[in-house]
Amino acid sequence: MEKIFIIEDDEKIRRELSTFLERYGYACDFSSDFENIIDIVLKSEVHLILLDINLPYYDGYYICREIRKQSNVPIIVVTSRQSEIDELMSMNLGADDFITKPYNTHILLARIASILKRAYHNSDTDLLSYNGLIFNISNSSMRYNNNEIELTKNESKILNILIKKKGAIVSRNEIMDFLWQSDEFVDDNTLTVNINRLRKKLESIGASEFIQTKRGQGYILK
Template structure:
């Protein structure tokens, strides 16, 4: 699998680094300073879930999980631990490249509007840090992209379809549970800065971020 993926990505002029010591995956990942990470769930020592959790403690790079395991149970677990997207074996190179390009495009978005402010809240879309008088919340790349979208549509409902289109190319290769898990994870992090109640669910339609003055 490593050889096939490496050959495919190298063909498209991506620089690929692979793990050499499966007992020190997190250390090698951080040392390589990756722009994006591909994780299988089944690995020689600890499983991918373990290493996703470890890597997320020090690295903000987008993570794509690759697995032949059941998508419904494992995708939610992987996303909860910090993964940003998911692809099932067997998969085509075109699908993998599409997911990589989408995540890199979000991660490398223009810095012209990196600072988003509403009320007393300040969000940096480059560092994915949300700051207000109550503290700081550090978001994952996907949570950050979702937060940016909601802020730019403040007080307006953003449909699930629009979110899927922006974050995951329309969700064509994605179980919708991924969106639900990301919303839950984002809301949990917003608790630290007392904004969890400002993220509203419009049942059957989408989600809405409200300012401090809206009931």
């Protein structure tokens, strides 16, 4: 189920929009803590953000810019502001679309579906994301804060299973079984070497301590 984060300070609009989107199969999340909204959103593991401009503490422009520094998650600006300047500023700061209120809810649905399809279901690429880290399965590369690095086949497989199991501990045996699918011999020492190399590559692009060791259990993404 694809998850949408709604950044909207009007509680009635927020809840109505959430109820509407959930009716059409989306999971929704939101927060009334606008002082820490950027950190909350980046930790929430969502597929798309609906962002208002007029907000407490920080306006939508600032939030859009700060999120875009750390994540490529799609952002749709949904606002009562209707000037071309507002639309231009939103796009220049990294928004993927701009919709003015009042809006037709089914047009909003169509825009959401189109952007999600383009971002996550493009046949030319296969992207997985976690806390701002973007893993491109199709070319075995990962990107974080606009820094990109290539991975070996085993490093890609390890990152793949850790992201897909995000939030859960993955045992060493489970990872080795996953690597064995390529009919390559992988022993315990080989796994340790590959984990350490992957950690160093993550650190080299600014994603430090992403892989945490759970002694006697396995590994988990923080």
